[in-house]
Amino acid sequence: MGTVEAHGLRKAFGDVQALDGVDLDVPDGSFFVVLGPSGAGKTTTLRAIAGLEKLDGGSVHLDGRDATDDTPAARDLAMVFQSYALYPRQTAYDNIASPLRARKASASDIAAAVEQVATLLHIERLLKRRPAQMSGGEMQRVALARALVRRPRAFLMDEPLTNLDLKLRVEMRTELTRIHRALGGTFLYVTNDQVEALSMADHVAVLKDGRVQQVGTPADVYERPANQWVAGFVGSPRISLLACRAEGDRLVGAQGWSLPRPRWTTAEDGRPLLLGLRAEDVSVERRGDVALAGEVYALEPLGDRTVVDVKVGSELVKVKARPHVTGTPGDRVSVTVDLDRAHIFDAGTGLALSTAGR
Numbered sequence: 507m508g509t510v511e512a513h514g515l516r517k518a519f520g521d522v523q524a525l526d527g528v529d530l531d532v533p534d535g536s537f538f539v540v541l542g543p544s545g546a547g548k549t550t551t552l553r554a555i556a557g558l559e560k561l562d563g564g565s566v567h568l569d570g571r572d573a574t575d576d577t578p579a580a581r582d583l584a585m586v587f588q589s590y591a592l593y594p595r596q597t598a599y600d601n602i603a604s605p606l607r608a609r610k611a612s613a614s615d616i617a618a619a620v621e622q623v624a625t626l627l628h629i630e631r632l633l634k635r636r637p638a639q640m641s642g643g644e645m646q647r648v649a650l651a652r653a654l655v656r657r658p659r660a661f662l663m664d665e666p667l668t669n670l671d672l673k674l675r676v677e678m679r680t681e682l683t684r685i686h687r688a689l690g691g692t693f694l695y696v697t698n699d700q701v702e703a704l705s706m707a708d709h710v711a712v713l714k715d716g717r718v719q720q721v722g723t724p725a726d727v728y729e730r731p732a733n734q735w736v737a738g739f740v741g742s743p744r745i746s747l748l749a750c751r752a753e754g755d756r757l758v759g760a761q762g763w764s765l766p767r768p769r770w771t772t773a774e775d776g777r778p779l780l781l782g783l784r785a786e787d788v789s790v791e792r793r794g795d796v797a798l799a800g801e802v803y804a805l806e807p808l809g810d811r812t813v814v815d816v817k818v819g820s821e822l823v824k825v826k827a828r829p830h831v832t833g834t835p836g837d838r839v840s841v842t843v844d845l846d847r848a849h850i851f852d853a854g855t856g857l858a859l860s861t862a863g864r
């Protein structure tokens with residue numbers, strides 16, 4: 507078993523409320539990612555679960571049992587940090603073996619366990635090297651191996667890929683997913699990188715200012731964001747938000763545009779709303795009836811696509827276009843909108859309005 511539950515975690519540092527009632531329910535065997543910007547309280551949440559941070563309030567349950575007052579060792583959780591924290595004078599083998607030696611395992615059991623985890627992580631050829639003889643990615647793998655060899659109740663990972671270069675990060679994302687599948691353990695992983703969250707997680711909790719904004723699958727938080735903030739934080743390029751109101755069967759923009767009102771919008775007439783459009787749900791290339799008039803503001807070629815910023819009145823709409831789309835700032839364009847995929851938020855509360863049917 508390896509369930510981790512946090513209920514109402516509260517922690518202040520002076521006048522900073524780092525955790526303001528954090529609830530997490532991490533199922534056994536899941537790859538659960540806590541995603542949030544810097545300062546959201548991710549590390550504090552992990553440290554609280556590990557027993558390294560004294561809480562002002564709330565409780566931690568491990569496998570259904572109240573572990574709030576347990577020592578870190580009694581919780582049987584393994585932490586992996588962004589710094590590798592390897593013993594510099596020891597070989598990779600000895601680093602990986604150290605948790606088992608501390609448990610007084612026999613030399614043959616240790617050798618078998620290290621060999622197994624080294625094979626899983628493809629680091630057999632590194633076992634005789636010391637940290638100074640390894641690259642950052644190799645050290646991170648050894649650090650992971652040292653955590654994995656223990657077979658703890660769950661793994662807590664604090665942005666373990668942050669210090670790796672982009673290519674290695676991409677590789678390690680795939681590797682971590684594979685390792686998780688092979689091991690079947692519970693991974694609780696915190697990051698500020700939405701790509702890591704969306705690509706590896708089976709559950710994502712989005713954290714801001716010490717509060718969970720939304721919990722769901724990666725598809726839930728991307729396609730059905732609970733509020734305007736989650737919609738803006740998850741997704742690149744950023745979702746475009748246009749001020750508008752419902753008027754009868756139309757959505758009328760503050761910048762003078764008017765679109766048919768999607769059936770599922772529940773807002774009463776006149777209430778200030780925001781129309782959220784993801785860059786892939788709008789187009790400058792297709793012709794359609796449902797369109798906003800604007801002019802090209804900037805083009806950002808990104809290799810596999812070009813992001814076109816279109817100015818609609820004084821608001822910007824980001825459009826994901828084909829890689830070789832042409833245009834010049836100032837060109838008049840029509841932005842076709844897929845309203846079935848649009849998002850509508852209450853401009854006051856920021857909450858998503860009913861998106862029935864999606």
Ligand SMILES: Nc1ncnc2c1ncn2[C@@H]1O[C@H](COP(=O)(O)OP(=O)(O)OP(=O)(O)O)[C@@H](O)[C@H]1O
Nearest residue numbers: 519522524542543544545546547548549550551698
């Ligand atoms: N020991 C501490 N003393 C004072 N303030 C702290 C301490 N630890 C954390 N904080 C504050 O608590 C808030 C949450 O910090 P935390 O490290 O949990 O955020 P985070 O989401 O992990 O950020 P990052 O992505 O930058 O690591 C921040 O405002 C931080 O400055």
